[in-house]
Amino acid sequence: MSGKLTKDQLEVIRQRSEKATEGPWRIGKQSPNGLNNIGTIGGLLTAQTKNEDDANFIANAHQDIPKLLDHITFLNEVISSCRCAECGHELGEGWATNSGVPFCNCCAGLNSL
Structure with a gap:
């Protein structure tokens, strides 16, 4: 199957x-x-x-x-x-995307600059 x-x-x-x-x-x-x-x-x-x-x-x-x-x-x-494009952490709560690319909470803040 x-x-x-x-x-x-x-x-x-x-x-x-x-x-x-x-x-x-x-x-x-x-x-x-x-x-x-x-x-x-x-x-x-x-x-x-x-x-x-x-x-x-x-x-x-x-x-x-x-x-x-x-x-x-x-x-x-x-x-x-599904992992953070920056650090590789697994999918979790509160993840963000930037142009369709997933980032964890920590890295999402870094990539918004």
Whole structure:
């Protein structure tokens, strides 16, 4: 996986998330014969919902969550590569830019002369 999601991919995931209800959602065990038997050994674990948007959200969670985690990793790598053009310190609060070039608080004052 590339680690970066496109805007369209993020929007599809966002829409699925926004359409899903807040719940409550139920998980129960279902025996192979289709009967709900909470104590059945070897039964299927099922999520129960009557809402199609909730079902769509659940069905796509296995693919959406790893993509989102990879995207977060990618963004964290981008953030950690942002450094002051003058001293090389990592990105922090209160940074300034001069003609699109980032500077830390200390160096931003020096470069405004």
